[in-house]
Amino acid sequence: MIYVGVDHGTTAMRFAALFEGTNEPAKLEILRTDAAAMSGEQIIIALENELGVSRKDIGLIAVTYSMGDGITAIEDIRTVKHRGVQSIEGAGQKTGGGSKVFDAIQNSGISAVVIPGIHDESATDSRMNIFSHSTSPEKIGIAYHAFCKGFQDFVLSDISSNTVTLGVAHGRIIGAIDACIFAPGLRHGPLDVRAIRDVDQGKRSANDAFTNTGVLKRAGYADRYELIEAAERKEPHALLALDTLALFAAMEIASIQVLLKDYGVHGNVFIEGSVAEIPYVVEKIEHHLGVKSHVLDRWSAAIGCAEMARDIAKGAKEILGLEVKFRKTT
Structure with a gap:
């Protein structure tokens, strides 16, 4: 039997397939813009061909x-109604690729589950529900991948286009801090006073402000690769951008550790995302926190979702404290 996880990332859709009896997953990445141009059947065929699977052999897919x-x-x-979301309007960039993949899987006849995000209706620490949204579903995939490695208590910080940090105590998600609240990422970040004034004056939308408030914009670099190359040349603006990412991520991790303390645990630290692939940033975060971290790669969300699919198919009734409303049909 084969189990598939789908990561709805900021720039790409990532698929991971776990095969019964093997530990090494097959992987596929499709840019969201490319997925938007494909038909549903083309998406399923690409999944079959690139992952080396047949749709009839897929036991379950977990979708974010x-x-x-x-x-x-x-x-x-x-x-599930409306693809499991209240609205696609709001914070973030829309390409249509994610909805194409969702609909392709929904219409394929393959058994699938939809992973929720954490928000103000979630059964997590109620103090965190002052904010309407805490984290999107793919972070739960990453957290489950860490859980499957044997960790019950941990803080996970996903640092890439945006920064989101999540806490798990005794194997349950207890809360998270979303990208528009605290630490900036490469592209996205919270609105400061200047941004709020620009929105009030009609100079830009709130979403435009959010998606252009990361360290790249302020440092003047086009993307992560240009930033890394500049940092390797020791350009001051590039090093400042990386130092800023590390400082705020460490502060956000420390804040979730305060929450974990209320649950009697401190927790390991996991770092994931494209920025986790930059050793300079990881070392800075570890220095600020005084701990060694566990670094996960960008495939962790898709793999974690595949691990969820596997365990749900085998009868799991809850995942990281989230109820499973799926019953396998025979």
Whole structure:
């Protein structure tokens, strides 16, 4: 039997397939813009061809989509409404690729579940529900991958286009801090006073401000690769950008550790995302926190979702404290 996980990332859709009896997953990445131009059948065929699977052999797919703020449990894709979201409007960039993949899987006849995000209706620490949204579903995939490695108590910080940090205590998600609240990422970040004034004056939308408030914009670099190359040349603006990412990520991790303390644990630190692939940033975070971290790669969300699919197919009733509303049909 084969189990597939789908990561709805900021720039790409990532698929991971776990084969019964093997530990090494097959992987596929499709840019969201490319997925938007494909038909549903083309997406399923690409999944079959590139992952080396047949749709009839897939036991279950676990799908993440957008903010996942319309559901609080892991739901059967056949019964979930509006793809499990309240609205696609708001913070983030829309290409249509994620919805194409979601609909392709929903219409394929393959059994699938939809992973929720964490938001103000979630059964997490109620103090965190002052914010309407805490984290999108793919972060739960990353967290489950860490859980499957044997960790019950940890803080996970996903640092890439944006920065989101999540806490797990006693194997349950207890809260998270979303990208528009605290630490900036490469492209996205919270709105400061200047941004709020620009929005009030009609100079830009709030979403435009959010998606252009990361360290790249302020440092003047086009993308992560240009930033890394500049940092290797010791350009001051590039090093400042990386130092800023590391400082705020460490502060966000420390804040979730305060929350974990209320649950009687301190927790290991996991770092994931494209920025986690930059050793300079990881070393800085470890220096600020005084700990050694566990670094996960960008495939962790898709693999974690595949691990969820496997365990749900085998009868799991909850995942990291989230109820599973799926019953396998025979």
